Amino acid sequence: MNVFDAPGITAVGLLYEVHAALSTRFAAQFEEHGLSTVEFEVLTRLARSPQNQLRMTDLAAQTTLSTSGVTRVIDRMERDGLVTRRACPSDRRSSFAVVTTAGLQRLNEVLPGHLRIIEEWFTGQLDPESLKALVGALRRVRDAVHPCATAGSDSKCDETKEPEPTA
Amino acid sequence: MNVFDAPGITAVGLLYEVHAALSTRFAAQFEEHGLSTVEFEVLTRLARSPQNQLRMTDLAAQTTLSTSGVTRVIDRMERDGLVTRRACPSDRRSSFAVVTTAGLQRLNEVLPGHLRIIEEWFTGQLDPESLKALVGALRRVRDAVHPCATAGSDSKCDETKEPEPTA
DNA sequence: CGGGGAATATTGAGCTGGCTATAGTTGCTT
DNA sequence: AAGCAACTATAGCCAGCTCAATATTCCCCG
Numbered sequence: 067m068n069v070f071d072a073p074g075i076t077a078v079g080l081l082y083e084v085h086a087a088l089s090t091r092f093a094a095q096f097e098e099h100g101l102s103t104v105e106f107e108v109l110t111r112l113a114r115s116p117q118n119q120l121r122m123t124d125l126a127a128q129t130t131l132s133t134s135g136v137t138r139v140i141d142r143m144e145r146d147g148l149v150t151r152r153a154c155p156s157d158r159r160s161s162f163a164v165v166t167t168a169g170l171q172r173l174n175e176v177l178p179g180h181l182r183i184i185e186e187w188f189t190g191q192l193d194p195e196s197l198k199a200l201v202g203a204l205r206r207v208r209d210a211v212h213p214c215a216t217a218g219s220d221s222k223c224d225e226t227k228e229p230e231p232t233a
Numbered sequence: 234m235n236v237f238d239a240p241g242i243t244a245v246g247l248l249y250e251v252h253a254a255l256s257t258r259f260a261a262q263f264e265e266h267g268l269s270t271v272e273f274e275v276l277t278r279l280a281r282s283p284q285n286q287l288r289m290t291d292l293a294a295q296t297t298l299s300t301s302g303v304t305r306v307i308d309r310m311e312r313d314g315l316v317t318r319r320a321c322p323s324d325r326r327s328s329f330a331v332v333t334t335a336g337l338q339r340l341n342e343v344l345p346g347h348l349r350i351i352e353e354w355f356t357g358q359l360d361p362e363s364l365k366a367l368v369g370a371l372r373r374v375r376d377a378v379h380p381c382a383t384a385g386s387d388s389k390c391d392e393t394k395e396p397e398p399t400a
Numbered sequence: 401c402g403g404g405g406a407a408t409a410t411t412g413a414g415c416t417g418g419c420t421a422t423a424g425t426t427g428c429t430t
Numbered sequence: 431a432a433g434c435a436a437c438t439a440t441a442g443c444c445a446g447c448t449c450a451a452t453a454t455t456c457c458c459c460g
Contacts, residue, residue, distance in 0.1 A: 069344060070281050074351035077364065078255065080371040085252040086297060087378045088245065104446090114237050122409060130253060135447055137410055142446095159408040159455045177236060184241035191377040192370055197244065199366040203359055204247040210358040211254045271416095289439060302417050304440055326425045326438040 084188075091183055099176045100146075104131060104139050106180075109148065109173045112165040119152065119164040136163075148172060251355075258350055266343045267313075271298060271306050273347075276315065276340045279332040286319065286331040303330075315339060 069075070089103070096106050111128050112118055120128070126136045140163050143149045148169035154160035165173075189197055236242070256270070263273050278295050279285055287295070293303040307330050310316045315336035321327035332340075356364055 068281070069348070070277065072348060073364075073368075074348060074356045077356060077368050077371075078351055080368060080375055081248070081252060081255070083375050084371050084378070085248060087375070088248070091378070102446095110237065114235070123407085132448055133409070134411080134449080138446075157408080157456070161409070181236070181239060181241060184245055187378045188374055189241045189244060191374050196366065196370045196373070197240075199363065200370040201240075201244050201247060203363045203367040204244075204251050206363070207355055207358045208247055208250050208254070211251070211258070211354045269416095290437085299418055300439070301419080301441080305417075308440095324426075324438085328439070 088187060091187055092180065095179050095183055096176060098179075099172060101172065101176060104129065104135075105143055105148070106173075106176060108136075108139060108143065108163070109165060109169055112149065112163060113170060113173055117164075118170070119162040121154065121160045121162055123160070125163055143169070255354060258354055259347065262346050262350055263343060265346075266339060268339065268343060271296065271302075272310055272315070273340075273343060275303075275306060275310065275330070276332060276336055279316065279330060280337060280340055284331075285337070286329040288321065288327045288329055290327070292330055310336070 092106075093103050096103055101109070107129050108125065111125060112120055122136050122140065123133060125131075125140075126133045129136070131139065140149060140151065144151060147166060149163050149165050152162040152164050154162055192200065259273075260270050263270060268276070274296050275292065278292060279287055289303050289307070290300060292298075292307075293300045296303070298306065307316060307318065311318060314333060316330050316332050319329040319331050321329055359367065
């Protein structure tokens, strides 16, 4: 009847609802372990990077934060002992954020519950074919609207840009 | 090999990526018309409500904002002439937010482009069967993790809680 | 070499939203 | 009928983020 019932609106609305529900649930579990969502994201990104480290700029590119946002979240996490800063030997402008053993341990405390929630709230709700269809459709959309897609052969978008882990 | 390649992580990561890409694109278009994402969401919610109005509390329940957040966004939108406050005749504690004709006009300026972006970035990337599968899967997850689902027969979750329009 | 433009991280200023307290209102209960 | 608990909107305070400005460093090109 009205525009708000358009199929596209419904689909996007569902996507937003699921995203919001998952985000809220994830955040609640992160908080049980004294982490915010961005802190978990930073830990994850660092832990899956070579030598458990990433330049501030690259960390910003892999998260939803600006570079100044990264500076501040690393400030907090360094204060809490989860990461440290390390000067880049080859470029004195850059500095690395390195996850500490305490940071890795914190991540290991959080991950099992995180995976359990994903299973309980998301993947476990779908039979394998539906999940495969969902992932396939999302991947197609992602590939089509990926920042690289619109920027053409932008070299900034190299293969190191992985799907965001969960946050 | 490592935990980050678990299927659930990949699926959630894709969901987050698509959500982030759409959010960013939507926000850019909203900004062309001088609206923020929450302002668009408020306009949409009001416009699809009876008499173009909603109590502050109900508006908060239908958005991602707290009640004080709603107070403030309505402050800004009232200042910009998009909505007005109206006292509730039957309950002097409540007040309605009512969308003005200027607000409706602004919404009508934004919506066509919004729908076009949804088509271009999302639904248009999928063949009809894939889109149907995607919507079906999302709906199943949504129904399973919907706030009402965990709260049991919580009367606060009535049928007026629709899928979020797009933001 | 050496200068100008790009890149990098950080800081300050400002905006936005949540949490909590508060004041006013309602309606139930005894 | 009175009191009390719940509800409603708002204001104060604070956390976290982005944007713009800044200082330092790198690189390219003459």
